[in-house]
Amino acid sequence: MKKIEHLNWYINAYGYAVAGKKASGVKEVFFMHRLVLSDPPELVDHKDHEKLNNRKTNLRPTDKSVNGFNHSRKFTGVWWDARRSKWQAYLGSSKGKPGRRVLGRYASRRDAQQAVVTELYKIDPIAAKHREELMNAENN
Structure with missing residues (x-):
């Protein structure tokens, strides 16, 4: 790929492949993935x-919410519904915002997490695998 062949690449402190180029005394940084x-x-x-x-x-391409989820070390998509004394499983936006889809209510947090993982496998298997790993780590 011509855009990246001529640059000298290194791994930055955050683990990304980057290259720097100086022009007119100003250093410009390029991320390979971009x-x-x-x-x-x-x-x-x-x-x-x-x-x-x-x-x-x-x-x-992504947005801040998806990118933030990918860096998350905490399982998201479940919350305790105190009014009903059940765990609610959902996909999408935060509570009360458009785009949130309720998957159901469950007696245990683990069951609600499993509902999220199962539904997510239908949409984005890689994201589902990530959440499944978080779920398993949390429940072991």
């Missing part, structure tokens, strides 16, 4: 969460 996409959006997501896997098929 250059690989032909028209990079503001944020780029690595589908498999591997910062050095910069194949075009592993990259996708």
Whole structure:
């Protein structure tokens, strides 16, 4: 790929492949994952969460909420519904915002988490795998 061949790459402190180029005394920094996409959006997501896997098929445009979830170390998508004394499972936006889809209410947190993982596998298997790992780590 011509855009990235001429640059000298290194791994930065955050684990991303970056290159620097000085022009007129000003250093410009390039992230490989942004250059690989032909028209990079503001944020780029690595589908498999591997910062050095910069194949075009592993990259996708994203927004802050999705990107934030990918860096999350906490299972999201369940909350305790005190009024009903059940765990609610959901996908999408925060409580009360458009785009939130309730998956059901469950007696245990684990069952609600499993409902989220099961539904997420239908939409985004990589994100589902990530949440499944978080679920298993939390419940062991």
